[in-house]
Structure formats: C-alpha cells, structure tokens
Amino acid sequence: MGAVAVRPVRGGETPTSASPWRFGAVALALLAGLVVLLGLSALVGPHWLPPLAVFAILLHEGSGGLLGSACGGLAPNPATCSIWTEVVWDARVPTLLVALFCGAALALSGGTLQGTFRNPLCDPFLLGLSSGAAMGASVLFTFQLALAEQATLLPVFAFVGALVPGMVVYAAARRFAANPEALVLTGVALSALFSALLATFLFLNPSGGLQVSFWLLGNLQDQTWTRAGLLAATVLIGGSLIVLYGRELNVLQLGPEVAESVGVEARRTTRRLILLSTVVTAVAVAFTGVIGFVGLVSPHVVRLLVGPDYRRVLPLAALFGAVFLLGASDLAQVILPQIFLPVGIPTSFAGVPFFLYLLYRPGSRAR
Numbered sequence: 439m440g441a442v443a444v445r446p447v448r449g450g451e452t453p454t455s456a457s458p459w460r461f462g463a464v465a466l467a468l469l470a471g472l473v474v475l476l477g478l479s480a481l482v483g484p485h486w487l488p489p490l491a492v493f494a495i496l497l498h499e500g501s502g503g504l505l506g507s508a509c510g511g512l513a514p515n516p517a518t519c520s521i522w523t524e525v526v527w528d529a530r531v532p533t534l535l536v537a538l539f540c541g542a543a544l545a546l547s548g549g550t551l552q553g554t555f556r557n558p559l560c561d562p563f564l565l566g567l568s569s570g571a572a573m574g575a576s577v578l579f580t581f582q583l584a585l586a587e588q589a590t591l592l593p594v595f596a597f598v599g600a601l602v603p604g605m606v607v608y609a610a611a612r613r614f615a616a617n618p619e620a621l622v623l624t625g626v627a628l629s630a631l632f633s634a635l636l637a638t639f640l641f642l643n644p645s646g647g648l649q650v651s652f653w654l655l656g657n658l659q660d661q662t663w664t665r666a667g668l669l670a671a672t673v674l675i676g677g678s679l680i681v682l683y684g685r686e687l688n689v690l691q692l693g694p695e696v697a698e699s700v701g702v703e704a705r706r707t708t709r710r711l712i713l714l715s716t717v718v719t720a721v722a723v724a725f726t727g728v729i730g731f732v733g734l735v736s737p738h739v740v741r742l743l744v745g746p747d748y749r750r751v752l753p754l755a756a757l758f759g760a761v762f763l764l765g766a767s768d769l770a771q772v773i774l775p776q777i778f779l780p781v782g783i784p785t786s787f788a789g790v791p792f793f794l795y796l797l798y799r800p801g802s803r804a805r
Contacts, residue, residue, distance in 0.1 A: 461750050464743050468757040472538070475764050479534050480526060482768045484775060488512050492526055499527045528663070535666040536725060537658050537767045537781075538760040539673045541732055543722040545759020546677050547715040548733025549740075549752050553687035554711045555618040558796075561734035562719040565712075566603035566628035568654075568728040571720070573632045573639070574599020575727075576650045580639040592653075593665070597724035603628040604716030611709045621712075656729035656782030658767050665725050676718040677756060683711055684749030691746075729782045731789025732759050738796050762788075 480492050494510030513519035547562040554560075563569075574595040577583070583591070607625050614620040640650065686707045689697045694704035719733075736759040737751055744750045763781070766788065770779040 461744050461754075464740075464754060465757070468754065468761060472757060472761050472764070475761060475768075476534055476538070479537075479764055479768050480530055482771050483525070483530055484771070485525065487522055487525065491522055495523050495526045496531070499523065532661040532663050532666045533658055533767070534764065536661040536669055537764045539666070539669045540658075540722045540726045540729065541736075541759035541761070541763030542677065542756040543669070543673045543718045543759075544729065544733040545736035545755040545762070546673070546680055546752060547719045547722075548759075549737035549748070549755040550680050550683075550687070550711050550715045551733075552737055553690060553748050553751075554708055554715075555622055556691055557618060557622060558738070559734070560622065561731075562715065563728065563730070563733070564622060564629075565607050565625035565716070566632055567600045567716065567719050567723060569629045569632035569636065570603040571596040571600035571723045572650060572654055572728065573636045575653055576636050576639040579650055580643040593724040596653075596727075597720050599632075600720035600723050601716065603632065604712070604720065608709055608712050608716065611712055612705070621708075652780065653727040654782075655727065655780030656785070657727045658781050659778060661725070669721055669725055672718060672721040673756075676714050680711065680714050680718070681749075681752045683707065684747070684752055687711070687748035687752075688746075727780075727782070729763065729785055731785050731793065732763050735789045735792050735796075736762055739792075 477493070477496070480496060481487070481489055491509045491512040494506050494512070495508060497506040498508050509519040509522055513522060544562050548560065551560040551562065551564065552558055574597070575592060577599075578592055578595045603625065606628060607621055610621055610624050614624075636650070686697075686702050689700055689702045690704060690707065697704040697707075737755045740751050740754040740758055744754060763785065766784040767781050769784045770781050773779060773784070
C-alpha cells in the first residue's frame, strides 16, 4: 500500500492541484446540496405529511415561533398540528442532524487517518474502533445489564469500548510514530482481538446477538436533541482542531524526517491527530453504530475534485460525508418505507463499487 505523493515546495508548504475558484465552487455546491437535502429529508418518513406543513413547521420552530405559523394552517385541528410538529421537529430533525454530524465526523476522521498513516486505504475503523464499540455494546446486551436503562447506557458502553483500541494505538504512537505501518497493524490486531471477544460474548448469550448485529449495521433512528447536541459539539470542536493541522498533514506526507527538518514535530502531531480522530469517531459510533465506507470514500472523492492539499480536503470531506450519509439515510427509508433498513446497508452498496473504482482506475496510487 503506497503513500499519497505530495510534491514539496519552498517553506515546507505543499501545492494544490485546484485553483481557489474551484475550491470555492465545490464548497458552495456541497453547502447548497446539504441545505436542499436537509429540507427534502424532513419530508421522508414512515408517515406522509403535507410538504408545505412540514416546511412551515421547520420555519416556525427553527425561528423560535417568530416566523410563520405552526403547520401553515394546513392541519385540520390544533391536536393534529401538535402531532405533526412532534413528528417533524422532535423525531425527524434530530435524526437528520445526527446523520449530518455523524457523516462529517467519519469523513473527517477518515481523511485525517489517511494522511497521518500515509495510507489511502485507512478509515476510522481500521484502528479497531468499530470492534471495540461493538464489544462495549455486546457487554450491555450479553450480560443484560440495566435492562430498564439500556437505551441510555448503550452510547456510554459503545463510547468506552471504542476508546480502548484508540488509546492503545495512541500509546503505541509514542514509540512508533515514525513507522505508520506498525500503527496500522496494531489497529488490525486490536480489531481481531475485539472481534474474538465479541464472538465469545455472543456465544455465552446468543439472545443478544440480534441486538448487536442490528446495531453493527448502523442505526439513525430514535435520536434525540440531546444526542444531536453532544455529537454536534464534538464534531465542531474536534473537527476544528483537526482542520488546523492541515499544513502539518501535508508535510507529513513527505516522511517524518522531512517533516522534522521543516519544523513539524512528527511524533507529537501524529499522537494528537490519532487522539482527536479517536474521540470524534467514538462519539459518532456510540450514537449511530457502525456505518462503513463514509470515512473511506469521502476524502477520496474530495481529492478528485480539489487535489491533495489537506487544508482543503478535510473541511470539504466533512461536508461530503454529511451529504453522503444524509442521502443514504433517505434512501434507506425510501427503498423499504414500511421496514427499517439500517443505514450501513446503502452506504456499503454505494461505497464498495466506488472503492473498487478508486483502487483499479488507471494511474491509481491506492494499489
């Protein structure tokens, strides 16, 4: 697996293959697409509601009651309007926000890890984060802990489980920061270990297997404003800190020795980026389960559009990841409207062909 090549220029900076105009155009297109998709996604659900009523509810509730009227006067009575408002504002909107910020978190972490390990095949789950989160969730289900509070404790157990492999890789980076292959293989070994522990737990109590398997496919349903707020705060704070390391990531592509020669502390930068990516990914996985390919595909799509400069790749990857996961969530509900389809299924169907295209297209460096 080769490294992503970046041609050095004076002062330790790295070039971009796209003009600022193209970067701005791509950013505006993604922002516009995200806004349009958010509006359309509010219409998608198991129960049909009048589109104009939905938009009126979004405008009225989003403005704190200052703009428009609830339901736009389309509800037959106040009781119906109250039900519509609860469905749209308290059920659908938190789910949309969780999908948006989860997609941004996975894409941002994927791009960061690809740059940190100089490996285009990295994604947020390569370090064993998904296996650790699944093991944490399985502990709750297998041993039937706090049956009355499982829905509340599930994100906590999953978050702690995801942090364990991330912290192990973070500790290994203190010694092997100059050897990204060793860090990647450490993550692979941890993933295998936690997968074995997960299988052991499910063997002890097979009845918990269905719940864990369902969670492993990604779950965006039953989200709340509290979860959306926690995820948004984590992504905005952690993501902003990651984006600030764009120049350092560019220089790291040249190798740790070159990075040190231009004033970038490779070992410390690697550890910090691993820590930030782990926390952002762990929070996303804790609330939504394991959703594959968002973190792997999104950075590559952005590189095709604006070039390899991580100062541009990271923020645009976050936008693309949000659009990608939000669209996949809508697709999962449209394909089988009467049956809940885990969002990890459409992301995999969309991600696998694109990944194979990236791998085998002429001139690809991923091989």
